[in-house]
Amino acid sequence: MDSLLNIDLISVGIAIAANIILGFVVFYRDRKNTTGRLFLLQTIILSFWSVANYFSYKVTDLVITLWIQRLVLFSAVPNSIVFLFLMHTFPKPRLQMPKRIVWLISFLAVATMLLTLTPFVFSGTVLIPGVVAPQPTVAPGMIIFALVAVLSIPLGIFFLIKKYIQASVGEKNQFRFLLAGVIIMFALIVTFNFIFPTFLQNTRFIPFSAVFTFPFVLLRHIPPPPLQHQSGRHRIRGIYLDGLQLHQYSLCQFGQPDCRQYHPLCRRPYRLGHSH
Numbered sequence: 001m002d003s004l005l006n007i008d009l010i011s012v013g014i015a016i017a018a019n020i021i022l023g024f025v026v027f028y029r030d031r032k033n034t035t036g037r038l039f040l041l042q043t044i045i046l047s048f049w050s051v052a053n054y055f056s057y058k059v060t061d062l063v064i065t066l067w068i069q070r071l072v073l074f075s076a077v078p079n080s081i082v083f084l085f086l087m088h089t090f091p092k093p094r095l096q097m098p099k100r101i102v103w104l105i106s107f108l109a110v111a112t113m114l115l116t117l118t119p120f121v122f123s124g125t126v127l128i129p130g131v132v133a134p135q136p137t138v139a140p141g142m143i144i145f146a147l148v149a150v151l152s153i154p155l156g157i158f159f160l161i162k163k164y165i166q167a168s169v170g171e172k173n174q175f176r177f178l179l180a181g182v183i184i185m186f187a188l189i190v191t192f193n194f195i196f197p198t199f200l201q202n203t204r205f206i207p208f209s210a211v212f213t214f215p216f217v218l219l220r221h222i223p224p225p226p227l228q229h230q231s232g233r234h235r236i237r238g239i240y241l242d243g244l245q246l247h248q249y250s251l252c253q254f255g256q257p258d259c260r261q262y263h264p265l266c267r268r269p270y271r272l273g274h275s276h
Contacts, residue, residue, distance in 0.1 A: 008207040012054045015210030019043040019050075033093045038086040045082060046213050049075040053209035057133045065134045066125045073116040073145060080152035081109040087156035087182075090163070112148040115141050133206060150194065153186045184215035 023043030026036045052075055056068040084105070089096050115121060120141030125134040160182060164175040189212050192205035 008054065008057070011208060012050055012210040015050050015213050016047040019047050019213060030093070034095050035086065035090050035093065038082055038089060042079065042082045042086060045075055045079045049079055050210035050213065053206050057207040060134065062125045062127070062134055066122060066136070069125065069136050070117050070122055073121060073149075074113050077109050077113045077116065077145070077149045080149040080156075081105060083182075083186075084152040084156040084159075087159045090160070090178075108148050112145055116145060121145055146194075150190065153190065157182060157186070181216040185212055188212035188215075 020043055023040040027040040030036055049072065052068055052071045056065060056072055059065045059068060085095070085097065085102070095102065118141070120139050121144075122136040122142075123139040124137040126137060128135050157179075160175070160179055164172060164179055167175055189209070192209075192212070196202040196205060
């Protein structure tokens with residue numbers, strides 16, 4: 001049991017650290033880029049969602065567990081909506097969705113978030129023999145949550161697949177890993193954090209929720225083919241830096257001035273959409 005607890009805690013810590021670090025790396029490369037901002041926002045929401053999932057499994061008090069489980073759904077709504085905006089915007093530097101649609105979706109998201117904190121979604125929690133964590137009692141409001149939050153996921157994936165199909169050969173190489181990571185992550189989340197608890201009353205996989213974000217973080221971080229072999233118009237406004245480049249870039253920016261003479265990333269700012 002102790003080893004299982006340690007695995008849970010380590011997985012949450014690694015997921016949060018990886019999400020936050022990668023999110024800020026992308027954001028600081030171009031603070032005005034909407035794609036980078038959305039990605040940072042989603043990594044923060046994913047981290048909060050992971051923590052809420054972790055404690056919803058560890059706490060045994062029925063009242064506290066109920067509110068934590070409501071917070072899980074509360075954070076799942078903006079996670080799905082931001083994902084939708086990100087997939088629709090990527091890789092452009094500005095939001096591509098009409099402002100009226102953005103405001104409408106945002107209003108529905110806020111309303112749904114408030115709904116998840118009421119008894120209309122989870123009316124209570126009960127202890128079931130043989131089940132470790134308290135089980136939520138699902139109320140009719142779960143339908144609204146599913147329409148707003150869950151359906152945003154396949155819609156965002158649809159936009160990404162559409163862009164992948166329409167992309168050039170060079171762009172497809174960069175979209176492929178992102179698409180794989182997105183599909184794997186949300187397939188795991190929807191299966192083990194929504195379908196299992198809601199319809200099968202099975203919450204045993206909830207403490208590993210943070211692990212479900214790993215495919216998205218890791219596959220998104222796999223570098224595309226070398227940039228020098230791609231023309232400027234065939235390079236996505238990249239949020240990709242391989243591990244070696246990121247390490248060298250950080251050395252240049254933080255206390256290693258001599259490196260600036262040798263590494264190309266240090267001789268000029270590396271920003272989203274930068275052309276060689």
